[in-house]
Amino acid sequence: MPLPDRSIRMSESVARSRVLVVEDEEAIRDLVCFHLDLAGYQCTTAADGKAALEIATKKPFDVMVLDVVLPSLDGVTLCQAIRRGGLNREVPILMLTARREESDKVVGLESGADDYVTKPFTIREFVARINALMRRPRSTWRAAATSTQNPAVSALGVTIDQTRRRVTCEGRVVSLTPQEFSLLYLLASNPGIVFSRDELLTRIWNNGVFVTDRGVDTLVKRLRQKVESDPTRPTRLITVRGAGYKFGEV
Numbered sequence: 001m002p003l004p005d006r007s008i009r010m011s012e013s014v015a016r017s018r019v020l021v022v023e024d025e026e027a028i029r030d031l032v033c034f035h036l037d038l039a040g041y042q043c044t045t046a047a048d049g050k051a052a053l054e055i056a057t058k059k060p061f062d063v064m065v066l067d068v069v070l071p072s073l074d075g076v077t078l079c080q081a082i083r084r085g086g087l088n089r090e091v092p093i094l095m096l097t098a099r100r101e102e103s104d105k106v107v108g109l110e111s112g113a114d115d116y117v118t119k120p121f122t123i124r125e126f127v128a129r130i131n132a133l134m135r136r137p138r139s140t141w142r143a144a145a146t147s148t149q150n151p152a153v154s155a156l157g158v159t160i161d162q163t164r165r166r167v168t169c170e171g172r173v174v175s176l177t178p179q180e181f182s183l184l185y186l187l188a189s190n191p192g193i194v195f196s197r198d199e200l201l202t203r204i205w206n207n208g209v210f211v212t213d214r215g216v217d218t219l220v221k222r223l224r225q226k227v228e229s230d231p232t233r234p235t236r237l238i239t240v241r242g243a244g245y246k247f248g249e250v
Contacts, residue, residue: 016042017062017134020088022052022078023096024070028119032065035123036130049073053081060087063133066113068097076111083112083178092133096121112178153188156236156248158227160185169227179204180223187237187247196244220245 019041023029026047033043044059046052048071056064064082068075075095082088093112098119115129152161157170165181167174176184182204187195195203197216204219220239224231236248 016040018042018044018060019130020044020046020052020055020059020061020064022046022049022065022070022075023067024048025067031123032126035127039127039131041130047071049075049078053078056082056088057086061091063130064088064091064093065130066093066095068095079111079113094129094133153185155188155191158184158188158236160188167227170229174226176223176226179219180226183219184223184227184237187245191247192249194240194243194246200244216245 017040019033019036021029021032021036021043023032023045024047029045029047033045036043041063044055044061046055050072052066052070053073066075066078070078073081075097079093079095082091082093092114095113095116096119097116114133117126117129152159152163154160159168160181161167162185167176167181167184183200186200186203187193200216204216220237221231224234224237227236228234234248238246238248240246
């Protein structure tokens with residue numbers, strides 16, 4: 001039995017939630033869209049990153065599914081490009097990939113994704129995660145990025161401007177991922193206060209996204225490379241053995 005013609009579905013269901021599915025494997029792309037269609041979603045597809053980015057700059061979506069390994073432009077770079085601005089800067093994003101290492105998952109989440117599913121996956125779980133993303137409020141980093149109430153923080157040579165989402169360290173501008181920014185702002189806003197790994201997981205990542213303590217350690221390690229003069233002897237992002245992390249006191 002052939003899969004439903006999505007072009008017909010789209011014209012008949014303009015009121016349904018719109019999903020952009022970016023997947024280079026046709027069988028997976030058709031299977032995902034078939035079940036999203038049954039779940040009440042309206043699918044638009046792309047088989048490579050550049051085509052997807054062009055679509056994303058012209059048409060708004062309610063949720064996106066991005067494969068990590070794509071021709072022309074990989075999913076992580078695509079996610080970062082979408083988050084930088086435009087119609088879909090705030091859209092929930094689910095990363096889809098065959099990679100199972102936690103470091104790969106962390107990279108995907110740090111690029112701005114809201115959730116991460118590895119192949120092979122069950123359709124029931126996949127659709128449930130899409131539904132959860134649709135119900136979830138804006139992620140903490142996007143809310144922080146657009147907040148006009150949080151003041152700028154300056155400590156130990158680091159200045160963090162929430163309203164502009166701009167970080168400088170010793171006078172130089174530092175480019176941070178969304179999670180790096182959220183972590184740095186949280187710690188620098190509370191110098192000397194120790195945050196456990198569990199607390200950082202809750203505050204930095206959304207509920208329902210599975211990241212272990214090692215993911216927190218990886219995030220801190222990468223952030224140190226950007227804001228420490230000597231990452232092996234940190235003076236800003238300090239490890240408190242057996243407890244967690246804190247920002248150095250002035």
